[in-house]
Amino acid sequence: MNYLRQGVLGMPCFWLLLFMFFSKTATSQIGVLPLLENETKYDSLKPGVYFDLEAVSFLKNNEYNSQLTRGFTGIGYYAKPALHYESADHRYSITAGSFLRFYSGQDKFSQVLPILRIQAALSSQIELVMGTIYGNLNHGMEEALFRFDRFYNDHLENGFQVFWNNTLIESEFWLNWDVFIEEDDPFQERFHFGSVSKVQILDKQIKLSLVLDHLLTHTGGEIDSSPAFAYTILNGVAGAHISIPSKGNYQWVIEPLFFSYNNLSSHPDEQRLPNFGEGQAFYIKAAYEGNGLSGLIAYWHSENFWAPLGESLFHNVSDYSDYTIAQRDLLNAKLTWTALQINGLDIQFRFDMYYDIDENSISHAAGFYM
16 A cells, blocks of 8 residues: 555645645544534624533443553543623634533542633634634544544643635644643643645535545654654545435445555654654545434554554554554444434434454444533
8 A cells, every 4th residue: 555655645745734724524533513512603692791611421431452552431521611702793702711621530620721712703714713722523533643532531722723614615724732841841842733624526416525634743842851852743634525315314424535644753763653654544434324323334454554643443553562563454333323412412322343353353432421
């Protein structure tokens, strides 16, 4: 699969960044709509000040039988009480509040953080968000690049975000500053810059769009005292999104996708990094969804692939040991059922299965969200 290194995924960085600015994909991880933060929920309301409370109780049990990652259980809740101001002309808004996360079995909140979001419509097509952005699952990134568990483990993202939407192109790009440093801090700064893109090609009964996503992660800094080298990783996704209507409100969604991994570091042999500098993967997905029910079957093949923020079950390097494998073949299946959606209350069940063909092992995860 060395051909993946050529063409779109092998373009120089300048052209990658230029294209991803001008090109958003439908949410790539199926059945997550009830878990997303609504980016437009105040648009139809009268101008003024509103109190908003978003809260999610979660239970996700990861039973992983793999040399690439270890299983764990996430159980608890988070809440985001906030005041929201909507301007008279709906051109800008301000949201201020707090984020509180509690894991069951602990005796205090594991995270208490401020929320401040300023959102402005720069034109009829372009919207800017500064401060606390619409993060994690809202980006619609592929699971191999953006792990689902970030939804509760690393929920809040801060930086800036730009949306650009018209009749042919939906785009989003963002910067999330994960770790800020001051002079002589013993740790490094860390941030990631991403884009999700969808360009409409066919809008008939069958819909076809081109998909191009990128995620650049950087760890480094110039004023810290850490002896570790800086490193930068660029991951890319290119492919197609095809939706075919079915009976009732259901539809088939087919996505053939090509993934890339490139180590852009000046010290590519940094100890924390995989022992390969570039890699690629192919992912073919078929999903059937509608009326609160979603099912997916997929096949994944990767060669020397890694994404720092992604689900390790898709990778070729372990996240807890020195184990690496040059090639991997994986069967993936998912099922989500939103059992209730009424007056702002959603109840959802999720099941994920990962069959490692090479190791002849099965890993699975089951989740419940309200």
